[in-house]
Amino acid sequence: MNQYASPGTPLDGGVDLTNCDREPIHRLGRIQGFGFLVAVSFDWIVQYVSANSADWLGSEPDDTIGRPLGNFADGDFLHTIRNHVQHLTGADDVERVFGVQLTEGGAPCDTAVHVSGSLIIIECEPARTGAEGNDSMVRRIVQRLQAADSVDKLCKSGASLVQALTGFDRVMIYKFLHDDSGEVVAESRRQGVDSFAGLRYPASDIPRQARELYKRNLIRIIADVDGQPHDITPFAAPDGMPIDLSNSVLRSVSPIHLEYLRNMGVGASMSISILLRGRLWGLIACHHYSPRRVPFNVRTAAELIGQMFSLALDAKIRESEIEAEKRAQEFHHKVLRMVGPEQGPVSQLASMFGEMSGLVDCNGIGMIVDEEVELWGETPERPEFKALVQFLNRTVSNSIFVTHELGKLHPAAAAYADRVSGMLVIPISRTPGDYLIFFRREVTEEVKWAGNPEKPVSVGPMGSRLTPRKSFEIWQETARGQSEPWSSSHIRLAEALRVSLLEVILKHTELIEGERRQARQRQELLIAELNHRVRNILGLIRGLIRQVNTPQRSTEAFVSTLDDRVQALARAHDQLTERQWGSGSLLALIENETAAYLAEKSERVIVSGDDVGLVPQSFSALALVIHELTTNSAKYGALCDKRGTVAIALERDDSGWLTIRWVERDGPPVKPPGGAGFGSVVIERSVTHDLGGSVEMDYRIDGLRAKLRIAPEHLADLDEARQHAPRPVIRRAGKVNFPEGRALIVEDNVIIAMDCEAVLRDMGCGEVVLASSVAQGLKAIENTEIGFAVLDVNLGNETSFAIADVLSERAIPFIFASGYADGVSFPDAHVERPKVSKPYDMASLTDALKRVF
Numbered sequence: 001m002n003q004y005a006s007p008g009t010p011l012d013g014g015v016d017l018t019n020c021d022r023e024p025i026h027r028l029g030r031i032q033g034f035g036f037l038v039a040v041s042f043d044w045i046v047q048y049v050s051a052n053s054a055d056w057l058g059s060e061p062d063d064t065i066g067r068p069l070g071n072f073a074d075g076d077f078l079h080t081i082r083n084h085v086q087h088l089t090g091a092d093d094v095e096r097v098f099g100v101q102l103t104e105g106g107a108p109c110d111t112a113v114h115v116s117g118s119l120i121i122i123e124c125e126p127a128r129t130g131a132e133g134n135d136s137m138v139r140r141i142v143q144r145l146q147a148a149d150s151v152d153k154l155c156k157s158g159a160s161l162v163q164a165l166t167g168f169d170r171v172m173i174y175k176f177l178h179d180d181s182g183e184v185v186a187e188s189r190r191q192g193v194d195s196f197a198g199l200r201y202p203a204s205d206i207p208r209q210a211r212e213l214y215k216r217n218l219i220r221i222i223a224d225v226d227g228q229p230h231d232i233t234p235f236a237a238p239d240g241m242p243i244d245l246s247n248s249v250l251r252s253v254s255p256i257h258l259e260y261l262r263n264m265g266v267g268a269s270m271s272i273s274i275l276l277r278g279r280l281w282g283l284i285a286c287h288h289y290s291p292r293r294v295p296f297n298v299r300t301a302a303e304l305i306g307q308m309f310s311l312a313l314d315a316k317i318r319e320s321e322i323e324a325e326k327r328a329q330e331f332h333h334k335v336l337r338m339v340g341p342e343q344g345p346v347s348q349l350a351s352m353f354g355e356m357s358g359l360v361d362c363n364g365i366g367m368i369v370d371e372e373v374e375l376w377g378e379t380p381e382r383p384e385f386k387a388l389v390q391f392l393n394r395t396v397s398n399s400i401f402v403t404h405e406l407g408k409l410h411p412a413a414a415a416y417a418d419r420v421s422g423m424l425v426i427p428i429s430r431t432p433g434d435y436l437i438f439f440r441r442e443v444t445e446e447v448k449w450a451g452n453p454e455k456p457v458s459v460g461p462m463g464s465r466l467t468p469r470k471s472f473e474i475w476q477e478t479a480r481g482q483s484e485p486w487s488s489s490h491i492r493l494a495e496a497l498r499v500s501l502l503e504v505i506l507k508h509t510e511l512i513e514g515e516r517r518q519a520r521q522r523q524e525l526l527i528a529e530l531n532h533r534v535r536n537i538l539g540l541i542r543g544l545i546r547q548v549n550t551p552q553r554s555t556e557a558f559v560s561t562l563d564d565r566v567q568a569l570a571r572a573h574d575q576l577t578e579r580q581w582g583s584g585s586l587l588a589l590i591e592n593e594t595a596a597y598l599a600e601k602s603e604r605v606i607v608s609g610d611d612v613g614l615v616p617q618s619f620s621a622l623a624l625v626i627h628e629l630t631t632n633s634a635k636y637g638a639l640c641d642k643r644g645t646v647a648i649a650l651e652r653d654d655s656g657w658l659t660i661r662w663v664e665r666d667g668p669p670v671k672p673p674g675g676a677g678f679g680s681v682v683i684e685r686s687v688t689h690d691l692g693g694s695v696e697m698d699y700r701i702d703g704l705r706a707k708l709r710i711a712p713e714h715l716a717d718l719d720e721a722r723q724h725a726p727r728p729v730i731r732r733a734g735k736v737n738f739p740e741g742r743a744l745i746v747e748d749n750v751i752i753a754m755d756c757e758a759v760l761r762d763m764g765c766g767e768v769v770l771a772s773s774v775a776q777g778l779k780a781i782e783n784t785e786i787g788f789a790v791l792d793v794n795l796g797n798e799t800s801f802a803i804a805d806v807l808s809e810r811a812i813p814f815i816f817a818s819g820y821a822d823g824v825s826f827p828d829a830h831v832e833r834p835k836v837s838k839p840y841d842m843a844s845l846t847d848a849l850k851r852v853f
Contacts (some may be wrong), residue, residue, distance in 0.1 A: 006316055029242045030229040030252035032222070034293055035125040036102075037232065037250060039116070039243060044069050044078070047119060048243050051230040056124065058101060061233040074104045076238065084113055085120060092216045092247055098297055099127045110296035112249045119243070123250045128295040145312045154316060155186035158284065158309045163188040166270065166294050166302055168286040171275075172196055175282040178404075178485040179203060182282070193289070211280050217247055218273040219303040223262045224291035225268065249296075268292040270299070272306035276314055286307070321489050327359055328493050332500040349436075350374040351502065356497070357438070360424065360490055364439035369428065378419050379439050385414055392425060400494050401425040404440070404485040414481065418442050422483025426494050428501045436501060438494075440483035534701040553765055579686075584619045585718060586658075587611040590648060593626045601639050605630075609650030612658055613716035620711070621690035628682050629662055629706065638667030638703050656712030657693075664703030672699040683708075735764065739813065739853060741787025742767045746777045746803060748795045756790060756817075756840045763842055777803040781810070788849065789814035790836075793824050804830050813852035815845075 031037050036056040039048035046069055049061045057064060057072040070078055077100055084095035094114040102109050108127040113120065141161045148154035155173040163171040170193050173186040180203035187197040206214075214220075229252040236242050245251040261269060268291050272284040278297070284306055335352065353365045353376040362379035365386050373382060380388055391410045392401070404422040407414035413421075422440030589605060594602040614622060630639075638644025644667030651659045664670075673680060680697070683706075687695045692711030697704070745763050747753035750772070757768045769784055771777040773795055780786065781803070789807055791800040793816050800816075806815045809827065818824050819838040826833070834848040 001828050022475060029232050029235050031123070031232065031245075031248065032224075032252055032505050033227045034223055034230055035123055035250040036230075036732075037121065037123050037248070038064075038069065039067050039119045039121045041118060042120065044120075048232050050232055053233075053438055056106075058103065065233065072103065074101055074106075076100075077102055081113055081120075081122060085115070088115055090112075091115070094247055094249070096296065096300055112296075114246045114247045116247065121243075121245070121248065123248060125250065128293070130343055142308050145305070145308055148312065148316070151313065151316050152186070154309070158305070159186045160188040162272070162284055162286065162305060164303065165238075166286060166298060168268075168270065168288045168292065169193050170196070170287040172285045172287075173282060174285045176280065182206070185282075208767040213246060214271070214273045214277060215278075215280050215285065218275070218306060219249075219299055220253075220272070221249075221268075221270045221294060221299060222253055222258070222261070223268055223293035225266065227259045227291070229255055249299075265289060265503065270294060270302070272302055274306060274313065275310050276317070281310070281313065317489075321492070324359070324489055324493055325496070328496045328500075329797070331355060331359060332496065332503075334460070335500050335504055338486070339630060349501070350376065353377070358499070359493060360436035360438045361440075362424070363421065363441045366439065367435070369434045371433075377439070378441055380413070380416055382419055384412070384416060388437075389433070391433065392435060392437075396425055396427065396432075396435075400427075400491055400498065402491060402494075403487045404483045404647045405481060407481045417481045420483075421481055422486065424486050424490065424494055426498045426501065428498065437498070438484075443484050471806055474710060483690070516520055549779075560778045584614050584616070584624070586614055586650065589614070589619065589623055590626055592625065594630055598630065598634060598639060604639060604644065605646045605648065607648045607650070610652070611718060612650065612652060613718040615714055615716050617716035618691055618710075621686045625683050625686050628680075633664055635703070637670060638664035641668060644668075652715075656715065658710040658712075658715055660706075660708040660710070662704065662706040662708070664705070669701050670699050670703055724853075737853060738765050738849075739787040741785040742769050743812075744769050744770045744777065744780055744784075744786045744789035746769065746774075746789065746795065747792045748772045752792075752838065752840075756845075759840050759842055759845055760790075763846060774798050774800065774802050778806060781806055781812075786812055788812065788852070790845075791816050793818040793826075801830065804833070813849075815852060 003460070018648075031050050033052075035050075036052060037048070037050040038046060038053070038057075040046050046067055047265065049057075049064050051061060053059060053061050053064050059072055064072065067309055079098055080100055084097055087095055092114075094112055095112070097111040099108045100111055102111075102124055109124040110127045112123045115121070126235070131190070136443055141164075144157050144161055145154065146822070148157050156177075159171045159173050162168075170187065170189040172184045174182050175185045176182050177200075182201045182203075182205065184196045184199050187195060189195065232243055232245075241439050251763055261267075264287075266287045266289060268288040270286040272286075273280060274282045274284060284302075331352075349367065353367075353374075355367060357363070357377065362377075364375070364379035366376075367374045367377050368385075368389055373385065375382065375385065379385060388410060391412075395401070395409070402422075402424045406421055406423050407417050419441060420439045421442040424438040424440075426436040426438075428434050428436050588611075589607070591602075594605045598605070633639040634642075634644055638646055645665050647661075647663045647665070649659075649661040649663075651661070683697070684695050686695045687708050687710070691714050693709040695709075696707040698706070743760055745753050745756050745768060747756060747770070750770075753770050753772070760768060769780050771780050776789075777789075777800065786807075789803070789812065791803055793799055793801075804814060804816075814833070816826075816830070816833055816835045817838060817840070818835065834842045834851045836848045
């Protein structure tokens, strides 16, 4: 097995890599031949020099070591180097100086300086200006990298740009995979050069120590694989350890790696590290088929491009992660909103498996909670799933567990590897046994290796060192029993899902435990609210009776007037319940009241102005006011003849006050009332007391003019759907031709039943039979000839639908009655049956009965 074969991977020389776990490969003793190295102490005394020092300093190594560097180097050079040493900020920091003279009158050189332990290491190479390294081109390269809209395009752009900058025959983007093997994911090459795109290299090609070194030193170059390196003098310090050249730009590389490159036919190489969040994501690997020394300034620009590539790559990956996190957050809120005590968490979450699969990119989902199993998509069969859960109970701790080769961990899974090869497990309880598992199907992949990755190790002429392979023919294998590996972003997403699901389980438990307590509290509140409203209604009815029952009024007039006012309150209450006791429309209130009381005369009531809403507490009060104005006009005012009209104008000022102007015209002459009747009192006190406003009543001879002012706190905004409610269709009572037989009234309240009976008798109905339950109603049908029926829907703890079924079978006409407005759910067989609202009145009963006779 080759240990060094990654394209452009310059490993370090002089080290036995068969013992690489014990030998630190960053300790070297040689530099590449085109440069010079001198190491000085912090007092600038020479401690080490390269063997070619005479070519640079004019002095042999033995004459140089131990003497001040200032004895050999130019003063300006030392001054420049001292300044740059001050700029060094960290252990791996390197300062660069271009075009300086090491010695007086000498050729300019490019210099790198860094600190290694107690030494200052200065490296020089002949200055060569590379036109490719100018600032404008670097800016263009950075712009091209930033413009790439995907990782694939970024890699392709990065490879082509580095080739344009450096001039190498081939530039590759080499990515490390989940198992530390590497793959060439992008490539830019000179015409005639073979392609390495898509080739895979085993993880052993780059040892662990080399990977760590790539994280510290971002760029490495081999200018000539056949170049002669220079030794460092002396080879070792007094403690026996050689000089540490981890951050040296000139250090030589492993002769084994050089032999590997020669076997490939490569004459020069360069690599640039790609770091992603402190991790070595990959390399920009460069090959040239002849010696090539890239100028120092160009290499510096290439290093900058590598860093910009890393930043752009991080940005692209982060964009996708942010989008995934956003979707996960939205899913989290959606899950919490749908949790309820009605069903268990498995059945509730199963409805969202499709959405989960899109988040985690899987082909199937399995879930088990309290032994309840739900499967979706491509999964193991139920017996296989239960066996898998038993395996997880023995294997998985309380954390996320992933594998893309399930068959290797759980041998039984090999039987269904074609359906499931990858698994991501999320424990969703504190005890083993409850899991949400995402499955991925098998991905059959044709992998092209640059040589057989299982090639056995052979010992060559270099003793115990490994011999690099000489063959680079493509070796192809088919990978089976594996899924697409789970990415780190998917694992983070699974962690977020785990938090959501744990919260769902806990919330569901809390909901179940607190449901009875909450139900009792709701019941107590409802009873208290119902008691309050009933008392208010009874008090209001009592007040109406007291005010209407005057000595001057006959019994018939008393009943009629009281009935009209109760019906007005009932209509207002129906409007509120239709809006779930929300704000009610004033325009709808006026139209309902005038249509109900005036019938066809309601067309002579003209309303202008924008609709406004009324809060529930004020709606009934204003309903009585409108009723009194309407009845007064119908009895004594403009609407008592055939040509008078009423104009109602609604105006709301900037302060929020509402003005209602009531103007009657073309009616008989009007006389002011002799005293304060109940109607006048209702109008005056309702507006001032209940609605916080004022009333002006002007009884002109040509008609009543009233101005009502309503305070802003009694008004509310209406949505568009509630504005301008359509005028209800009101039919005149008229005569009803009752069928033969008795009328059946099914009503569980005897007073209300008697009221309905009285209304029917007033309409001309004959005999009436009363029943208070389903059993009594059915018995009456069996024992009595029934001509028609009025059925109250709710009869205590039962409904009258069973009676309706029997009446339908016998073709006996009937109508429904209810005090719940629109809050009743009717069976399909009876949903179209006519319905009336309580309290009963002649007009609504007449209208409903005419529709069934």
